[in-house]
Amino acid sequence: MIRQAAVIDSMQHWIAKGWLSHLNRAFVGFLLDLEPDATEAVLWAGALLSHQLDRGEVYLDLEKLCEQPGLTLAIPADDAWAVEQDEAAAELARLKDYSIETWKAALTQSRLVSFGEGVTPLVLTGNRLYLRRYWHYEQIIQACIMQRLQPVRDSLPSSLSERLQRLFPTSSESPDWQKIACVLALRARFAIITGGPGTGKTTTLTKLLALLIHLAQEDSENPKTLNILLAAPTGKAAARVSESIAKALDNLAIDESIKQCIPRKASTLHRLLGSGHDSRRFQHNRHNPIVADIVIVDEASMIDLEMMASLLGALPANAQLILLGDKDQLASVEAGSVMGDLCRGAEQAAYDAATLAWIADYAGERLKPAAALGSAINQQTIMLRHSHRFDEHSGIGQLARAVNQGDALQAQSILSDTAHYPDLRPEPRADYFALRQRPTADAANSLLRKLVINEGVLGYGYYLAQIGDCRPNTAERCDEWALQVLAAFDAFQVLSALRRGPWGVEGLNQRIEEWLFARSKQALWYEGRPVMITRNDYNLGLMNGDIGIALRDSSGKLKVAFPNTDPLAALKIRWVSPMRLPDVETAFAITVHKSQGSEFNHVALVLPENISPVITRELIYTGITRAKESFTLLESCDGVFSKAILTCRK
Numbered sequence: 001m002i003r004q005a006a007v008i009d010s011m012q013h014w015i016a017k018g019w020l021s022h023l024n025r026a027f028v029g030f031l032l033d034l035e036p037d038a039t040e041a042v043l044w045a046g047a048l049l050s051h052q053l054d055r056g057e058v059y060l061d062l063e064k065l066c067e068q069p070g071l072t073l074a075i076p077a078d079d080a081w082a083v084e085q086d087e088a089a090a091e092l093a094r095l096k097d098y099s100i101e102t103w104k105a106a107l108t109q110s111r112l113v114s115f116g117e118g119v120t121p122l123v124l125t126g127n128r129l130y131l132r133r134y135w136h137y138e139q140i141i142q143a144c145i146m147q148r149l150q151p152v153r154d155s156l157p158s159s160l161s162e163r164l165q166r167l168f169p170t171s172s173e174s175p176d177w178q179k180i181a182c183v184l185a186l187r188a189r190f191a192i193i194t195g196g197p198g199t200g201k202t203t204t205l206t207k208l209l210a211l212l213i214h215l216a217q218e219d220s221e222n223p224k225t226l227n228i229l230l231a232a233p234t235g236k237a238a239a240r241v242s243e244s245i246a247k248a249l250d251n252l253a254i255d256e257s258i259k260q261c262i263p264r265k266a267s268t269l270h271r272l273l274g275s276g277h278d279s280r281r282f283q284h285n286r287h288n289p290i291v292a293d294i295v296i297v298d299e300a301s302m303i304d305l306e307m308m309a310s311l312l313g314a315l316p317a318n319a320q321l322i323l324l325g326d327k328d329q330l331a332s333v334e335a336g337s338v339m340g341d342l343c344r345g346a347e348q349a350a351y352d353a354a355t356l357a358w359i360a361d362y363a364g365e366r367l368k369p370a371a372a373l374g375s376a377i378n379q380q381t382i383m384l385r386h387s388h389r390f391d392e393h394s395g396i397g398q399l400a401r402a403v404n405q406g407d408a409l410q411a412q413s414i415l416s417d418t419a420h421y422p423d424l425r426p427e428p429r430a431d432y433f434a435l436r437q438r439p440t441a442d443a444a445n446s447l448l449r450k451l452v453i454n455e456g457v458l459g460y461g462y463y464l465a466q467i468g469d470c471r472p473n474t475a476e477r478c479d480e481w482a483l484q485v486l487a488a489f490d491a492f493q494v495l496s497a498l499r500r501g502p503w504g505v506e507g508l509n510q511r512i513e514e515w516l517f518a519r520s521k522q523a524l525w526y527e528g529r530p531v532m533i534t535r536n537d538y539n540l541g542l543m544n545g546d547i548g549i550a551l552r553d554s555s556g557k558l559k560v561a562f563p564n565t566d567p568l569a570a571l572k573i574r575w576v577s578p579m580r581l582p583d584v585e586t587a588f589a590i591t592v593h594k595s596q597g598s599e600f601n602h603v604a605l606v607l608p609e610n611i612s613p614v615i616t617r618e619l620i621y622t623g624i625t626r627a628k629e630s631f632t633l634l635e636s637c638d639g640v641f642s643k644a645i646l647t648c649r650k
């Protein structure tokens with residue numbers, strides 16, 4: 001008992017430092033209630049597991065914990081890394097008493113732990129300690145995907161080859177991964193199409209759907225019209241997907257009757273599953289499945305473990321699931337990097353003999369066997385590799401590639417060859433910028449200010465001008481105006497790696513508000529304040545990450561205008577009183593995490609003065625690839641960018 005009290009004391013100290021939360025401590029209390037004589041190792045393991053869940057990790061990896069406790073637990077927190085590193089190392093040393101064997105021995109003997117099915121709160125599998133709920137989600141995902149991997153047909157009709165030929169007449173790519181994606185996705189009820197920005201995921205999807213519709217219509221035994229549903233994790237992502245699908249369909253040379261069967265509007269996953277009020281309990285589940293033949297989810301890297309389990313659990317057994325997304329992006333904010341995990345090994349295209357034969361027979365592509373065989377999921381995973389949006393001259397494309405490959409030297413060399421901002425006018429072909437001189441905090445701040453107040457589209461001036469110059473004088477035009485302001489806001493976005501500190505979103509938003517409104521702290525709500533929802537509000541139908549802008553409506557009242565992402569909604573804008581929005585934060589600067597699923601014409605990525613474990617290659621890559629036309633790197637201290645590129649969490 002004395003030893004238990006000592007553990008709790010240490011935990012209190014960690015809570016005071018902000019390394020653990022009260023919730024983590026409460027979880028330990030819950031474990032103690034169930035097992036009053038729990039050992040210190042079990043209590044620590046419980047607290048650290050709870051801490052990992054807060055950080056978006058699904059389990060506590062005991063092996064990594066033993067090897068690199070600070071890095072594994074991200075203690076101290078990112079914004080205090082520089083100052084608290086030594087103290088944290090000394091505190092973490094107390095965990096050094098435990099080896100992987102002693103952790104496992106203690107957990108194995110505890111009544112709180114089992115190794116699979118059961119009722120214990122904790123589950124140990126190998127070196128991974130899970131909370132039962134998350135272990136269960138993984139089981140559901142695994143079982144539902146495995147069931148869908150079974151081929152649904154052992155051959156494709158000959159009429160399909162002709163259609164494929166028409167859809168993919170010639171290709172600049174060799175092999176043609178888009179064509180391969182189509183033929184593989186026709187084989188089973190599950191497929192993942194992953195690729196960086198502009199690699200043709202949406203284009204491929206529309207062709208695939210056209211083929212699937214033909215196949216269903218031509219089925220001699222049971223011709224049918226497919227019920228196809230399209231979804232994305234957030235409202236913003238759903239709106240972007242709808243836009244991309246509509247564009248891809250406009251460019252697709254197929255019969256109008258087939259096009260009519262392809263949905264142009266995506267809903268959010270919450271809506272697809274039928275979200276109940278204030279909860280993640282959905283109307284659709286295995287007892288009441290969704291009615292669909294094909295479900296497509298874009299921006300799948302944003303799906304967390306719980307949502308993926310809910311989705312798979314609610315799919316009817318015969319429905320086909322197609323996931324689209326960029327596996328190299330950051331994982332979801334909630335626990336679980338499902339897409340990254342499912343796509344492990346996708347680069348190698350490690351197909352087995354049956355898959356290679358299928359590809360050769362139907363796509364006419366003879367791929368070389370990989371050195372080692374990939375997993376069963378790899379057989380239905382296709383990585384698109386050629387960006388059609390960023391050509392070889394595009395700085396954004398080159399930079400994203402170098403970052404993704406962990407090539408810090410190449411990334412630096414691209415940036416040192418950069419355009420700069422003599423008068424904030426980009427050179428004609430350059431689409432990326434960085435401070436040319438040695439970065440310092442002052443230089444970064446002054447460039448950021450210049451950018452932010454820039455009256456053109458490179459900064460927020462353009463957006464502010466839309467508010468003032470385009471204000472309508474009739475109530476009817478208010479929605480149109482709000483849409484215009486929201487679109488203008490998407491032209492530029494400041495992104496930060498961190499939340500706190502002068503280079504985190506809190507500090508940046510404060511400075512940007514002062515620069516733009518030339519007033520130090522004014523009222524919390526003012527016209528032009530962009531806000532991001534920070535917690536799902538099922539009553540208002542606003543989801544974490546949705547962005548709205550405070551505007552005066554036709555009656556002069558300040559309201560927040562949100563784009564209506566419901567595909568069936570008649571009104572394009574929803575006006576919500578600020579009083580009804582307790583969980584929002586200013587969004588001139590947002591975290592890279594929160595920017596997922598969105599794209600902006602110009603992105604300014606701000607890096608802090610010190611590296612910390614959260615500033616990783618995936619984060620930099622995600623930040624860069626949010627930019628459609630131009631990208632600016634603002635390093636407040638030399639070296640952080642390069643170090644981040646060398647830090648890979650995979």
Ligand SMILES: Nc1ncnc2c1ncn2[C@@H]1O[C@H](COP(=O)(O)OP(=O)(O)OP(=O)(O)O)[C@@H](O)[C@H]1O
Binds near residue numbers: 200244248
């Ligand atoms: N095989 C191709 N040949 C030529 N152009 C293509 C090809 N595939 C896609 N494109 C073009 O590249 C652009 C990007 O394609 P698409 O929107 O399908 O990519 P994406 O991977 O879905 O992009 P995002 O990153 O926005 O999700 C579009 O203009 C599209 O017409």
